Every structure is written in structure tokens, then in C-alpha cells.
Amino acid sequence: NISITVNSATATGFQVTVQNNHAVTFADVPAPHWAYPFIESLYKSGITGGCATNPSMLYCPSSTVTRAQMAIFLL
Secondary structure (H helix, E strand, O other), X not given: OOEEEEOOEEXXXXXXXXXXXXXXXXXXXXXXXXXXXXXXXXXXXXXXXXXXXXXXXXXXXOOOOOHHHHHHHHO
């Protein structure tokens, strides 16, 4: 149960539904993913474009990064 007090009125025992209206850039990084805000920030800053663009944009968050990829990332 949740109890919320607003302007001295208290409501208890109701269900709260929160909708996530975030735009998802990468198909493999949904908004609930722990790294979503960081990955989206990197993308919006032009730092990363992900690992694939066809058939959809992918970030591949569980893939390893090669030295060559990291060199380009740092440049």
C-alpha cells in the first residue's frame, strides 16, 4: 500500500501506474535498462552511433569492445 498526503488529505491503498514515455533509440536498450540514460546521452551528444543500424539501431550493451573500437571512441 502507498500512502500519499497532499494538502492535508491522505489517500491510502491505491495503485499507481507510471507510464514511461521515453523515446528509445536502440532496440536492445529499453528505457528500464540501467544504462539507458547514459547510452541515450552518448548518442544525443554524437559520441556513439551504436553497433548496428540494420534492420534496427542496436547498441549491443553486452558486447565486448575491441582496442580499435575504443581508439575511435576516444578520438
